[in-house]
Amino acid sequence: MQSNALNISINDVTKTYGDFYALKDVSLEVKSGEFLTLLGPSGSGKTTLLMVLAGFTRPDYGSVKFGNEEVVTKPPHLRDIGMVFQNYALFPHMNVEQNIGYPQKLRGKSKSEVKESVAEALSIVKLDGLGHRGVAELSGGQKQRVALARAIVFKPQILLMDEPLSALDKKLREEMQIELRQLHDSLTMTTVYVTHDQKEALTMSDRIAVINDGELKQLGSPNEIYTNPNNAFIADFIGESSLLPAKVISNKTYLGASEIMISHPSKDDGDYLLVIRPEKLFLANGKEKDTNLFSGIVEGSIFQGESQLLVIKLDPGSFGEQSLRMRLPNGSNIGQKVPISGEKISVGLRKSDSFLVE
Ligand SMILES: Nc1ncnc2c1ncn2[C@@H]1O[C@H](COP(=O)(O)OP(=O)(O)OP(=O)(O)O)[C@@H](O)[C@H]1O
Ligand SMILES: [Mg+2]
Structure with missing residues (x-):
């Protein structure tokens, strides 16, 4: 996991909605180049934490650092992160190429730079030749790849993914799990991945952070979490028992x-x-x-x-x-x-x- 990608330090992050704690004093270090998964049941605070990392949600207090830089007040578009949302969020009026090139256009890249980076991203996600297709003409798995290509087209150091495979059928999901992990390994990136599927977390991650009720309950390698769950919730939630x-x-x-x-x-x-x-x-x-x-x-x-x-x-x-x-x-x-x-x-x-x- 030697890498030049940015590490992420999350310190005492708390987010409330009224008197409800969506996140409670979460502290977590994501290592440079690591594939870390936030795993927890529905409503546990996974998306909230990812949105804090992306800059779409401002915590009540706490700190988020990318490398040595405090980013907690920095807006999303200045954070240099790639983000894959749960529902793909592709632009329906743009074709595949335009979707993938959009972040590059936002960054003011020249036409030829955009073209080159889009071609590279298309090839990485194995969609060569489909650049001119409309979004409506793609299968679920292909849409997912377009969303992924759009997230990595500008070579971000940090990639955030929120349940990116949940809409796919089991077989495709399992194929994509392996592909996503290989993609992570082939690029210089620190990846934070969200899922509520414990098998997916065990398969893909370097480490898993188990979240429940807005709190970090356990952090460890898949093997550690599986063989040494530190409380009944985790023993029950991860694996069969x-x-x-x-x-x-x-x-x-x-x-x-x-x-x-x-x-x-x-x-x-x-x-x-x-x-x-x-x-x-x-x-x-x-x-x-x-x-x-x-x-x-x-x-x-x-x-x-x-x-x-x-x-x-x-x-x-x-x-x-x-x-x-x-x-x-x-x-x-x-x-x-x-x-x-x-x-x-x-x-x-x-x-x-x-x-x-x-
Ligand atoms: N804008 C909001 N206003 C009020 N409550 C919110 C808001 N956003 C999230 N919450 C609450 O915070 C809690 C955590 O939500 P979050 O979306 O982070 O859960 P999650 O772990 O991603 O769940 P899921 O697996 O269902 O996506 C939930 O109880 C949710 O209802
Ligand atoms: Mg969520």
């Missing part, structure tokens, strides 16, 4: 009547949730070391293509009334019998994969 009520009493952790092992140092006495990722569970024979064993009955066994999803009702006498989900990959378990509904089974979860959140 079963969250089972657990208790800590005198340094021991209990699920119902059974003591279980956890990966981290014991927590203070109190109520917690044990986070179980469905793919971390395995069919156990009882001889595994450092493994929590859960016995129960298969309530549901559902074929889902690449995997089999099992819903297991745990033995209430040992674990209390709770169910958990388990995912068995199809293909790697050739010769292994897939458990069926009604079957009694024992599943294992390694101590290293067992952790509590509040």
Whole structure:
């Protein structure tokens, strides 16, 4: 991620609407050349933060720096940022070339400079030859590429994207995720990307900033956020998980009547949730070391293509009334019998994969 692109320092940014806090003391450093994703549910404040970076929204207080320069009062058109809005926001009366060239025209570039940069941007987003098309004659994915070309045509150091793929179907969205990431890697840019789709965030990002209720809840690499969510909201929001009520009493952790092992140092006495990722569970024979064993009955066994999803009702006498989900990959378990509904089974979860959140 060595890069000359500008880094972004966000410090104590707060934005209120009446007595509602859309952003609460958000501090965040986006590194030079980084692809950082703002991830959070609807209404969490993602767009508000992106608009603060773009200059369309002025925070009540706080600071935003691009490199060493304070920009919080600088208007959007002087910030040298490329922006892709959620709804494309293409100009319907202009053709593809005119749309893409518009930011260059605004910057007073000569006709030949505009032409050259538009051709380059068209080629980067793989739309060569479509410059003369009208916007109405494009597919959703092509419109998205035009919006992207328009955002990068003037080679901004910072690219902001607000849910740019949300209108596309799943297959195209997944293709574009990879393309956008490759594009970021091939240009000298710091990218801030907004999505509420956790899979998209995990796929594309160097780091993810999880936002909820206008606050930054956790910042880390996709792997860190997935394997070490620091609270129940994040454990639930990112990836699949079963969250089972657990208790800590005198340094021991209990699920119902059974003591279980956890990966981290014991927590203070109190109520917690044990986070179980469905793919971390395995069919156990009882001889595994450092493994929590859960016995129960298969309530549901559902074929889902690449995997089999099992819903297991745990033995209430040992674990209390709770169910958990388990995912068995199809293909790697050739010769292994897939458990069926009604079957009694024992599943294992390694101590290293067992952790509590509040
Ligand atoms: N101009 C405004 N006036 C009043 N409230 C606003 C205004 N703009 C945003 N809000 C509120 O601030 C909160 C955060 O809005 P924001 O658009 O940042 O959410 P978001 O995370 O982008 O959500 P989504 O995923 O639905 O796009 C919401 O509760 C929203 O209703
Ligand atoms: Mg939004």
